[in-house]
Amino acid sequence: MIEFRNVTFTYPDADAPTLDRLDLVIPEGELCLVVGRTGAGKSTLLRAVNGLVPRFTGGRLAGDVLVQGRCTRDLPPRELADVVGLVGQDPAAGFVADTVEDELAYVMENLGVAPDAMRRRVEDVLDLLSLHAVRHRSLATLSGGQQQRVAIASVLTASPRVLVLDEPTSALDPASAEEVLAALTRLVHDLGITALVAEHRLERVLPYADRVLWLPGGGDPAELGEPARVMARTPVAPPVVALGRLVGWDPLPLSVRDARRQAAGLRDRLVGQAPPVSVRPAGATIATTSRLCAGYGRDVVLRDVELHVHRGEVVAVMGRNGAGKSTLLAQLVGLRAPLSGRVEVDGEAPHDLTPARAVRLVGLVPQDPSLLLLRDRVDTECSGADHDAGLPAGTTFALLGELVGEVDPAAHPRDLSEGQRLGLALAVVLAAAPPLVLLDEPTRGLDYGAKDRLVAVLARLAADGHAVVLATHDVEVVARVADRVVVLADGEVVADGPAREVVVHSPVFAPQVAKVLHPEPWLTVDEVEQALAGVA
Amino acid sequence: MSPRGRSAVRRLVHPVAWWAWAVALAAAAMRTTNPLILGAIVAVTAYVVVARRGTAAWGRAYGSFLRLAAVLVVFRVLFIAVFGVRVPGEVLVTLPSVQLPSWAAGITIGGPVTVELLLGALYDGMRLGTLVVCVGAANALASPYRLLRSLPAALYEAGVVVTVALAFAPQAVVSLGQVRETRRLRGRPDRGLRSVRGLALPVLEGGLERSVALAASMDARGFGRQGALPPAARRLTALATAVGLLAFCVGLYGLLDAGAPRALGLPVLGAGAVLVAGVLFARGRATRRTRYRPDPWLAPEWSTVAGGVAALLAVIVVARLDPGVLAPSVVPLEVPQLPPLVAVGLLAALTPAWLTPAPPDDAAAAVVGSDAAPASEALAA
Incomplete structure (x- = not known):
């Protein structure tokens, strides 16, 4: 269905090709998962399928990309719209219309589908993706999961044979992600659509994949094959695969269900052992909210939130999309004033402080870290931060090196990898040495390696006496780094306690290892590895 | 009714x-x-x-x-x-x-x-x-979006330029909000006259990036698909559309601005309208576009x-x-x-x-x- 014939693609001004002599055939009706590190060329590969690469990016593409026998060299993306449906990383950025129904009809209007056929197809697709309840809603008012499903629906109405999805679940809470993946499997199984999906959260998508395409990047040849066979060797692996490799299970488990079937022996070996208790002692209280209500105009997003954050602890704030996580962070950093109640950071209300004073108390790394960056070079960005914080020149740049390793000082922040950009934003925030550091969804777009480094950085910040609050959907990172988990639902705190207690028994927030070893309270592969080493 | x-x-x-x-x-x-x-x-x-x-x-x-x-x-x-x-x-x-x-x-x-x-x-x-x-x-x-949709098929491409330009204003406002938040997060003034300095570039950049993302999404969903027109005819009609629209705008200006010479008003407006109408007729038959729930x-x-x-x-x-x-x-x-x-x-x-x-x-x-x-x-x- 999709064929890459000796495809090499180089971005303009790039030294090395992003895709290097790629040869592959994806047969009809398969769900193919593209796996690779950040920057390995996953998005480039996906956007080459309908010709957006190179037509919207520039650069040189050698070789042929064929979809259903049509070559992207001869046809622009618009002429392939009836064959390939592509949904980008940020679905909201691509919305054209105002309401759900109009968005669904857009592609059909362009294809010239007859009006009565259009009405029928819109109804069918609304049902297929369970969107009928929101059909008249304005697109901007939908939740993240709904927006993602609308974006998929808006290309499905053209009845494409190929669906290309770039990180369809990265921005979603676990429940919404399940919603999107259930819809996707239905399309592949019932309608025989060929799906090509790139995703960093392998733990979510891997159980559904028929085939895995491993993109090593850096000029090494790509590998396409059975998921269990390919995943046995890739350096990026979800916890369930890592656990399987550690214990030596064969066949390699790809889902929690596979793993549980083989895990009885492991559970027996671990009986009588307890996971290491977090040794981080919590210090003095740095931030407090009391009876905090916050929102926009008449819409109350947070209700009576009571929260205490202490120096030296990592607090994870979890909850559905729209539960009020980002609003809580905006309150703590003083971007918005509370409707009622109090927010205090180190005894002061952050909203009343001047910006220059506020950054010395609390720093926020926003969901899109590049929003925080103002300059066009890494070194001027860093020296700007030094200047703002009144630090000797070079302090921030040195900090950046400690966080993420060597970074080219002349590079544009936009050209850094996601991990490096996050590091740069974090370094800029930490330059003012605020005792409270907030991170909004920091793991979006990060591969497992970058997440490892982030976890190490956060642990070090906590050890240095910073209080860290992160809002995230990533249960695996929470399991590894958080001391305490606060769960928000509809703006209220529904759970606040030690991470292990909160997540182990939740069907939604439990990490994979906890699900596999339930009811034993293990959270991460590292814990299991240490325990097994102790036994041996 | x-x-x-x-x-x-x-x-x-x-x-x-x-x-x-x-x-x-x-x-x-x-x-x-x-x-x-x-x-x-x-x-x-x-x-x-x-x-x-x-x-x-x-x-x-x-x-x-x-x-x-x-x-x-x-x-x-x-x-x-x-x-x-x-x-x-x-x-x-x-x-x-x-x-x-x-x-x-x-x-x-x-x-x-x-x-x-x-x-x-x-x-x-x-x-x-x-x-x-x-x-x-x-x-x-x-x-x-609805304004764009109500344009005749042949004017669609010219219309999208205007529509993206119109959509740019609200997008720039969103972008402005983000940039101001950024400045506060970086410890710089976010209110008053001093905060305006250095705003223009990031706001324009943000607005432009959104517009390009939107254009890519529109193209991937079949926007601007060509009819069965041969390339030469396509170029000719595109030129005629542009000239006709220009004449239409000049005529409109002449009509609206009381100080403009009288000859600039109705005659130019009429000539432009005739030219555009001719192109619409010629291309309307070749371009296939349909409308979902047309606005009444x-x-x-x-x-x-x-x-x-x-x-x-x-x-x-x-x-x-x-x-x-x-x-x-x-x-x-x-x-x-x-x-x-x-x-x-x-x-x-x-x-x-x-x-x-x-x-x-x-x-x-x-x-x-x-x-x-x-x-x-x-x-x-």
């Missing part, structure tokens, strides 16, 4: 009707410097916008345009106070004056600032400001257009009968009057606030929308 036509049923009024209404009001504003008439036009747009604006992001464009208009008026007055040709009268303050040498046209900068000078500048600035406010009202009332054009649409045109006609008639009242003199100073006929015309322009159906309710719209609201405050700063 279908049930969608009754004004009791909530629906969006045809975007072309709103634009026609707003353009008519803008044309009326262009023909006068009478501050009472201009103020009344702004009041009419404000009332109708508050009553009938959309719930989506574009529905909040009006406030930003209002602030922009205010800034324009203030700048105009300041500019004239410093650089304007001196007008005799009641002196408020005397600025230090500099006589430029004759090779720089011998202009005098500064000098006595009189009430008459400031009022003249104010009237002139208000005319421009009212024009901006009318465009803002159209932006807040008509969905840019019913009684509320007619009454909206009629309201705007009534206001314009009233101003035109008054211009014939009593030109002086439309341009109240400042030397000697004269109290501006609101002619009764213009008042009636403007009341007619106010009727869409009741005669059109309310836009569809979207209860949750306010939640997301509120992000953009604080952002627009920076314009006022």
